[in-house]
Amino acid sequence: MPHDIIMGGTTGLAIVLSRLLGVDMAVIVLVLNGLLLLAGGAVLGRKLVTTTLASSLLYPMFLGLVQRIPGIDRLTDNALLAALFAGVLMGVALGIVMRVGSSTGGMDIASLMLHKWTHIPVSICVYLMDVLVIGGQALFSRPEPILYGLVVLVLESLALDKVMILGQAQIQLFIISGQYEAIRRRVLTGLQAGATMVPIKTGALGQSQMGVLCVIPYRKLFAAKELVQKIDPAAFITITQVKEVRGRGFTLERAVEDLDNIM
Secondary structure, eight states, X not given: OTTOOOOOHHHHHHXXXXXXXXXXXXXXXXXXXXXXXXXXXXXXXXXXHHHHHXXXXXXXXXXXXXXXSXXXXXXXXXXXXXXXXXXXXXXXXXXXXXXXXXXXXXXXXHHHHHHHHHOOOHHHHXXXXXXXXXXXXXXXXXXXXXXXXXXXXXXXXHHHHHHHHTTTOEEEEEEEXXXXXXXXXXXXXXXXXXXXXXXXXXXXXXXXXXXXXXXXXXXXXXXXXHHHHHHOTTOEEEEEEESOOOSBTTTBOOOOOOGGGGO
C-alpha cells in the first residue's frame, strides 16, 4: 500500500473505493467481504458461507491491525522489493487455504456467482474480475505501480502453485529395456516401489516387449537410476515430474505383498 502497487481481489477494489470515498480500507474490505458472503450464500448455497466465513472476517481485521504496527509502512523504500515480498507471501497464504479445499472469499465468490449465471469457465471469470479491479486502480495509478502490480500477480500465482503441490509432487520413470523383468524385480524389491508393465513395440526393430512404469519420491531418483544402469547400461529412461499422485502406496496405505510370490 505505501508504494501504491495495484492489487486484485477485494483489496484492490477497496483501494479504489477508499480513494473515492475517503473511508479506511480495512473497513471497506470488511463490508465488501460481508456483502459478497451474503450474496454468495443466497446464490451458491450455505456450504460456501461456512467454508469462507472465517477468512472473510479475519482478513480485514488483521489487515487493520497490521496497518497500525508502528513503522510497518517504512520497512523498505524499494517498491520492487515490496512487490516481491508481497507476491510470495500472498501466494503462500492463498495456497495454504486452498490446499484444504477452502476459499478466501471476496472476489472469489463474485467469480463463482458470475460462472453460475453465465456458465463462463471459472478461470475466465477470475481473470475478468481481476481485469476490472486492476483497470479501476489503473485510473488512479502511474504506469510504474501498474507494472509492479503485474509482478505481484505473477509471483502470487507461482507461489500458490508451489504450495498447492508441496509434499505431493513425485517422479515418474518410464524404463525401456530388454531386461525389463530384471528391472521390474529390482524396482519392487530394491526400491520398495510399485511397478506397472506397459506393452510397447520398439520403433527401429519392431520388437514387442514391456516398458516399466514407476512413480517414486525425489529422494529415490538417484538410487533408481543407479539400479537400472547396473542391470542395463543402455536402457532408455524418461523422467517426468508428476504434480500429484493418489492411490495405493501414496494417499492410501501401501499393501504388504509377498514379493517372492509375484516374481
